[in-house]
Amino acid sequence: MSNATIQTGLRDLGYQPGAVDGIFGPRTKAAAEAWLAAGGTAAKAPSSGDLPWMTEGKRVLGRHEVRDNGLLRSWLKSDGKTLGDPAKLPWCGDFVETCIRLALPGEPFPGSLGQNPYWARNWLELGQKTNPTYGAVLVFERGSGGHVGFAVGADPACFHVLGGNQSNAVTIARIDRKRLLGARWPKTFAALPLNLPSLSASDSISTNEA
Template sequence: MFDFPQRSAPDIGAPPVAAAKSGPTSAELSTDGTRAEAPRTDLPWIEEALRLYQEDGEPGVLSRRRVLHLMHTIGDRLPSTLPWCGLFVGHCMRRVVADDAIPEIEPRARPWCDFGMPVRPQYGAILVFWRLFPRSPFGHVAFCVGESRDHYLMLGGNQQAQMRLKLYPKHRLLTARWPLTGPDPAAKDTSRQ
């Protein structure tokens, strides 16, 4: 059961998950076969993603200036019109788990298929999805923050050119990844005890 920080309603897609004023609630994430998990507070990359999500001035929009700042922070000089879902994930991961090998072509999604170690899809995992067709070079990468029967609820960048919550179909999942230097993915969050 979890709630997102107070903020204007994000657009997370059509039913079965609806958006509330403060973001999706555990009650909304448990309708129509949806399973909600309690958020872990020991995942610093998720804390950084939520900080960016909550801090951004216009709801759901990561400004061109912020995208350029993220690129500058990691040392990339890329046109801001390129897909940047991996850039958002890379920024969050680099800020908190610097020992892990961030993919060389970080802004793209597919290079994240080899990051860290494979895990089952779960809260905080990096999920990589295919686009167009399963073997295409195109994809999407973001952080898993919930799931329904048929979809994963993802927090990420470049989701309709914005930083937002969005549903992605489970059948498009390529892999779920976890940083090698992160907390044990199977462990319970001990920071709340």
């Protein structure tokens, strides 16, 4: 079976192998691994018109660093590089890196971000500054370190963030607005007028993303 046939089959099942070009690259590999992880079943359809890096992140939503360790480790290295075992290391930056590299393989990682995308505060060098809009990369302070994830919504007190290493899993967590250091938008993806949805403030506020 040719790589192009595999790509066509994955696409028809709702996965995203990238272009049907016969090259078994990182996006095709990630799509194949997602298909295997789902037991060979069709993918759940992502929200219509969702941003490509958000679609990538949502594919592993709910996966836990211990319970789903093998799957997470495989996904985190599917872009060609990884920090290591998510059960032993802080992996919020690895999560964001994997989403961006798989969805936007031509996106530049300048300066210290290119040297170490696993340090959350280095994501302040991605692309360009933006307001906190849906899909923006949000960087937060956490003591002398930081935390990074993607904006999915907001309430009066918090941003709702899709991220890794949140309660040891890929979750959507509420993080205090006062902790925000900056919001960034990828250079290679034209900004869209995506307002940040207003969401319920019913969940508890995350204070330690680990």
